[in-house]
Amino acid sequence: MSSPADPVSAQRPYYVVLLHYPIVNRNGKLVTTAVTNMDIHDIARSSRTYGAKGYFLVTPIEDQHELVERILAHWRSDHSRQYHPDRVEAVSLVRMARSFDEVKAAIRAECGEDPEVVLTDARPSPNAVSYADYRRELSDSGLTKPVAICFGTGWGVSDVFYPEVHRILAPVYGPEGAPREGIPYRGYNHLSVRAAVGIILDRLFGL
Ligand SMILES: C[S@@+](CC[C@H](N)C(=O)[O-])C[C@H]1O[C@@H](n2cnc3c(N)ncnc32)[C@H](O)[C@@H]1O
Numbered sequence: 001m002s003s004p005a006d007p008v009s010a011q012r013p014y015y016v017v018l019l020h021y022p023i024v025n026r027n028g029k030l031v032t033t034a035v036t037n038m039d040i041h042d043i044a045r046s047s048r049t050y051g052a053k054g055y056f057l058v059t060p061i062e063d064q065h066e067l068v069e070r071i072l073a074h075w076r077s078d079h080s081r082q083y084h085p086d087r088v089e090a091v092s093l094v095r096m097a098r099s100f101d102e103v104k105a106a107i108r109a110e111c112g113e114d115p116e117v118v119l120t121d122a123r124p125s126p127n128a129v130s131y132a133d134y135r136r137e138l139s140d141s142g143l144t145k146p147v148a149i150c151f152g153t154g155w156g157v158s159d160v161f162y163p164e165v166h167r168i169l170a171p172v173y174g175p176e177g178a179p180r181e182g183i184p185y186r187g188y189n190h191l192s193v194r195a196a197v198g199i200i201l202d203r204l205f206g207l
Pocket of ligand 1 (some may be wrong): 150
Protein backbone atom coordinates (compact mmCIF):
# COMPACT_ATOMS: atom_id res chain seq x y z
CA MET A 1 0.00 0.00 0.00
CA SER A 2 1.05 3.60 -0.45
CA SER A 3 3.21 5.64 1.88
CA PRO A 4 4.64 9.18 1.65
CA ALA A 5 7.98 7.62 0.65
CA ASP A 6 6.34 5.87 -2.29
CA PRO A 7 5.15 8.57 -4.68
CA VAL A 8 3.80 7.47 -8.04
CA SER A 9 5.80 8.89 -10.91
CA ALA A 10 3.94 11.04 -13.39
CA GLN A 11 5.35 8.99 -16.27
CA ARG A 12 2.12 7.36 -17.37
CA PRO A 13 -0.70 9.72 -18.31
CA TYR A 14 -4.03 8.41 -17.13
CA TYR A 15 -7.68 9.22 -17.75
CA VAL A 16 -10.84 8.50 -15.78
CA VAL A 17 -13.73 7.12 -17.86
CA LEU A 18 -17.32 6.93 -16.64
CA LEU A 19 -19.38 4.62 -18.84
CA HIS A 20 -23.13 5.13 -19.28
CA TYR A 21 -23.11 2.47 -21.98
CA PRO A 22 -22.69 -0.52 -22.15
CA ILE A 23 -24.24 -0.97 -18.70
CA VAL A 24 -26.49 -3.61 -17.15
CA ASN A 25 -29.62 -2.81 -15.18
CA ARG A 26 -30.95 -4.65 -12.13
CA ASN A 27 -32.30 -7.42 -14.41
CA GLY A 28 -29.00 -7.88 -16.18
CA LYS A 29 -30.31 -6.18 -19.35
CA LEU A 30 -28.02 -4.05 -21.53
CA VAL A 31 -28.98 -0.38 -21.05
CA THR A 32 -27.78 3.21 -21.32
CA THR A 33 -27.93 5.09 -18.01
CA ALA A 34 -28.48 8.81 -17.48
CA VAL A 35 -25.63 11.17 -16.58
CA THR A 36 -26.01 12.61 -13.08
CA ASN A 37 -24.94 16.09 -12.05
CA MET A 38 -23.11 14.77 -8.97
CA ASP A 39 -21.03 12.38 -11.05
CA ILE A 40 -19.88 15.30 -13.20
CA HIS A 41 -18.61 17.44 -10.31
CA ASP A 42 -17.50 14.93 -7.73
CA ILE A 43 -15.54 12.70 -10.09
CA ALA A 44 -14.02 15.77 -11.78
CA ARG A 45 -12.71 16.89 -8.37
CA SER A 46 -11.21 13.50 -7.59
CA SER A 47 -9.70 13.37 -11.09
CA ARG A 48 -8.09 16.79 -10.59
CA THR A 49 -6.85 15.97 -7.09
CA TYR A 50 -5.18 12.74 -8.19
CA GLY A 51 -3.66 14.07 -11.40
CA ALA A 52 -5.79 12.58 -14.18
CA LYS A 53 -5.22 14.15 -17.62
CA GLY A 54 -8.93 14.04 -18.37
CA TYR A 55 -12.29 12.71 -17.28
CA PHE A 56 -14.49 11.23 -20.02
CA LEU A 57 -18.25 10.87 -19.71
CA VAL A 58 -19.38 8.30 -22.26
CA THR A 59 -22.96 8.29 -23.50
CA PRO A 60 -24.42 7.76 -26.97
CA ILE A 61 -27.50 9.85 -26.12
CA GLU A 62 -27.46 13.21 -27.87
CA ASP A 63 -29.78 14.91 -25.33
CA GLN A 64 -27.37 13.99 -22.57
CA HIS A 65 -24.53 15.65 -24.45
CA GLU A 66 -26.57 18.82 -24.75
CA LEU A 67 -27.47 18.72 -21.05
CA VAL A 68 -23.87 18.23 -19.91
CA GLU A 69 -22.63 20.91 -22.33
CA ARG A 70 -25.14 23.34 -20.79
CA ILE A 71 -23.85 22.51 -17.31
CA LEU A 72 -20.24 22.86 -18.47
CA ALA A 73 -21.04 26.20 -20.12
CA HIS A 74 -22.17 27.43 -16.72
CA TRP A 75 -18.80 26.46 -15.26
CA ARG A 76 -16.97 28.27 -18.04
CA SER A 77 -18.76 31.54 -17.32
CA ASP A 78 -16.92 34.55 -15.87
CA HIS A 79 -19.10 34.37 -12.76
CA SER A 80 -18.09 30.76 -12.03
CA ARG A 81 -14.43 31.52 -12.71
CA GLN A 82 -14.58 34.34 -10.21
CA TYR A 83 -16.57 32.64 -7.43
CA HIS A 84 -15.75 28.91 -7.78
CA PRO A 85 -12.28 28.77 -9.35
CA ASP A 86 -11.48 25.40 -7.72
CA ARG A 87 -14.57 23.76 -9.14
CA VAL A 88 -14.02 25.36 -12.54
CA GLU A 89 -10.50 23.95 -12.62
CA ALA A 90 -11.78 20.45 -11.83
CA VAL A 91 -14.68 20.59 -14.27
CA SER A 92 -12.33 21.70 -17.05
CA LEU A 93 -11.11 18.08 -17.15
CA VAL A 94 -14.53 16.83 -18.30
CA ARG A 95 -14.80 15.60 -21.88
CA MET A 96 -17.83 14.10 -23.57
CA ALA A 97 -17.65 11.01 -25.78
CA ARG A 98 -20.36 9.16 -27.70
CA SER A 99 -18.58 5.82 -27.50
CA PHE A 100 -15.51 4.20 -26.03
CA ASP A 101 -13.96 4.32 -29.51
CA GLU A 102 -14.10 8.11 -29.27
CA VAL A 103 -12.32 7.96 -25.91
CA LYS A 104 -9.53 5.83 -27.38
CA ALA A 105 -9.22 8.12 -30.41
CA ALA A 106 -8.92 11.20 -28.18
CA ILE A 107 -6.26 9.56 -26.00
CA ARG A 108 -4.40 8.32 -29.09
CA ALA A 109 -4.40 11.86 -30.50
CA GLU A 110 -2.96 13.21 -27.24
CA CYS A 111 -0.53 10.48 -26.27
CA GLY A 112 0.38 8.87 -29.58
CA GLU A 113 -0.95 5.42 -28.67
CA ASP A 114 -4.05 3.61 -27.49
CA PRO A 115 -4.54 3.39 -23.73
CA GLU A 116 -4.24 0.36 -21.54
CA VAL A 117 -7.86 -0.17 -20.52
CA VAL A 118 -8.40 -0.92 -16.84
CA LEU A 119 -11.83 -1.93 -15.56
CA THR A 120 -13.06 -1.52 -11.99
CA ASP A 121 -15.75 -3.83 -10.61
CA ALA A 122 -17.24 -4.61 -7.21
CA ARG A 123 -17.37 -8.32 -8.18
CA PRO A 124 -14.32 -10.54 -7.81
CA SER A 125 -12.56 -11.71 -10.96
CA PRO A 126 -9.99 -14.53 -11.14
CA ASN A 127 -7.52 -12.41 -13.14
CA ALA A 128 -7.79 -9.22 -11.11
CA VAL A 129 -4.64 -7.26 -10.32
CA SER A 130 -4.10 -5.91 -6.79
CA TYR A 131 -3.77 -2.18 -6.13
CA ALA A 132 -0.24 -2.61 -4.78
CA ASP A 133 0.89 -4.45 -7.92
CA TYR A 134 -0.79 -2.08 -10.34
CA ARG A 135 0.53 0.95 -8.46
CA ARG A 136 4.04 -0.47 -8.90
CA GLU A 137 3.41 -0.96 -12.62
CA LEU A 138 2.19 2.61 -12.98
CA SER A 139 5.30 3.99 -11.33
CA ASP A 140 7.63 2.05 -13.65
CA SER A 141 9.38 4.95 -15.34
CA GLY A 142 10.19 2.73 -18.33
CA LEU A 143 6.51 2.66 -19.33
CA THR A 144 4.74 5.58 -20.97
CA LYS A 145 1.59 3.91 -22.33
CA PRO A 146 -1.48 5.93 -21.30
CA VAL A 147 -4.08 4.33 -19.05
CA ALA A 148 -7.89 4.59 -19.13
CA ILE A 149 -9.43 3.65 -15.76
CA CYS A 150 -13.06 2.74 -16.40
CA PHE A 151 -15.97 2.94 -13.97
CA GLY A 152 -19.56 1.83 -14.36
CA THR A 153 -23.00 3.22 -13.61
CA GLY A 154 -26.33 1.43 -13.15
CA TRP A 155 -25.61 -2.14 -11.99
CA GLY A 156 -22.13 -2.09 -13.49
CA VAL A 157 -20.37 -2.49 -16.85
CA SER A 158 -21.78 -5.13 -19.22
CA ASP A 159 -19.56 -7.99 -20.29
CA VAL A 160 -19.95 -6.80 -23.92
CA PHE A 161 -17.27 -4.26 -22.90
CA TYR A 162 -14.80 -6.98 -21.85
CA PRO A 163 -13.06 -7.31 -25.25
CA GLU A 164 -11.81 -3.72 -24.69
CA VAL A 165 -10.34 -4.54 -21.28
CA HIS A 166 -6.65 -5.29 -20.65
CA ARG A 167 -6.63 -5.32 -16.84
CA ILE A 168 -9.26 -5.69 -14.12
CA LEU A 169 -8.57 -4.15 -10.73
CA ALA A 170 -9.47 -6.15 -7.63
CA PRO A 171 -12.69 -5.11 -5.89
CA VAL A 172 -12.41 -2.72 -2.96
CA TYR A 173 -13.53 -4.31 0.32
CA GLY A 174 -14.06 -2.93 3.79
CA PRO A 175 -13.13 -4.79 6.99
CA GLU A 176 -15.61 -7.60 6.21
CA GLY A 177 -13.36 -8.65 3.35
CA ALA A 178 -14.46 -10.72 0.37
CA PRO A 179 -17.64 -12.83 0.50
CA ARG A 180 -17.16 -16.27 2.01
CA GLU A 181 -19.30 -19.28 1.41
CA GLY A 182 -21.64 -19.99 4.29
CA ILE A 183 -21.19 -16.59 5.95
CA PRO A 184 -24.25 -14.49 5.15
CA TYR A 185 -23.90 -10.73 4.63
CA ARG A 186 -20.13 -10.92 4.49
CA GLY A 187 -18.45 -9.00 1.70
CA TYR A 188 -20.82 -6.04 1.21
CA ASN A 189 -18.87 -3.65 -1.03
CA HIS A 190 -21.42 -1.85 -3.20
CA LEU A 191 -19.92 1.62 -3.28
CA SER A 192 -21.33 4.58 -5.15
CA VAL A 193 -19.25 5.21 -8.22
CA ARG A 194 -18.11 8.52 -6.73
CA ALA A 195 -16.78 6.80 -3.59
CA ALA A 196 -15.18 4.04 -5.70
CA VAL A 197 -13.35 6.61 -7.87
CA GLY A 198 -11.99 8.42 -4.79
CA ILE A 199 -10.80 5.24 -3.10
CA ILE A 200 -9.30 3.68 -6.22
CA LEU A 201 -7.45 6.84 -7.33
CA ASP A 202 -6.09 7.22 -3.81
CA ARG A 203 -4.84 3.62 -3.77
CA LEU A 204 -3.15 4.03 -7.15
CA PHE A 205 -1.90 7.63 -7.02
CA GLY A 206 -2.31 8.98 -3.48
CA LEU A 207 0.63 9.96 -1.28
C1 LIG B 1 -22.34 -0.33 -10.28
S1 LIG B 1 -22.01 1.39 -10.36
C2 LIG B 1 -23.23 2.05 -9.29
C3 LIG B 1 -23.67 3.35 -9.80
C4 LIG B 1 -24.75 3.86 -8.89
N1 LIG B 1 -25.78 4.41 -9.62
C5 LIG B 1 -24.16 4.76 -7.83
O1 LIG B 1 -23.23 5.53 -8.03
O2 LIG B 1 -24.61 4.62 -6.73
C6 LIG B 1 -20.62 1.63 -9.36
C7 LIG B 1 -19.29 1.51 -10.09
O3 LIG B 1 -18.30 1.90 -9.15
C8 LIG B 1 -17.24 0.96 -9.13
N2 LIG B 1 -17.34 0.22 -7.86
C9 LIG B 1 -18.34 0.22 -6.97
N3 LIG B 1 -18.02 -0.53 -5.90
C10 LIG B 1 -16.78 -1.02 -6.13
C11 LIG B 1 -15.91 -1.86 -5.40
N4 LIG B 1 -16.23 -2.34 -4.21
N5 LIG B 1 -14.72 -2.17 -5.94
C12 LIG B 1 -14.35 -1.68 -7.16
N6 LIG B 1 -15.14 -0.86 -7.89
C13 LIG B 1 -16.34 -0.55 -7.39
C14 LIG B 1 -17.42 0.11 -10.38
O4 LIG B 1 -16.83 0.80 -11.45
C15 LIG B 1 -18.94 0.10 -10.53
O5 LIG B 1 -19.33 -0.18 -11.85
